[in-house]
Amino acid sequence: MLEVLQPDTILLADRAYDSDAIRSLAAQKRAWANIPPKKNRTGSFSFSRWVYKQRNLVERYFNKLKHFRGIATRYDRDPLNFLTAIKLASVRIWLRAYESAA
Structure with missing residues (x-):
């Protein structure tokens, strides 16, 4: 699914997907990876809590579906x-x- 990532999109994922490979693929595709950093992450990345909370709407929709x-x-x-x-x-x-x- 990451291979069809479009430019200027937001990649929302949970903490389990915080890896350098996923972040570099998103940067290569010119997308923004809004992934909360793992506890042992040494570098810092831009992360929006408000955008991440919107992911909950999608999760609840799939649950209802x-x-x-x-x-x-x-x-x-x-x-x-x-x-x-x-x-x-x-x-x-x-x-x-x-x-x-x-």
Whole structure:
């Protein structure tokens, strides 16, 4: 997945992915690696806690998406049908969030 990293994007990853190889690949692709440094890291890197907190939104979305049995077990083997199922489930998740906010 890192090979298709586009320029001027943000790579969000957790502390386990803090390695010189990943950071240099992101720099080579002209992307910003927003990865919290490991405890034993000697150098310092720019890191935004606010941007890292936004990663939680993505994690929660995938958690909600996994509650749909057809998606979690991937009944549809056709990639187009699977993508359609993800889109439909995403609409249901969004509508539930919209209803609870209103």
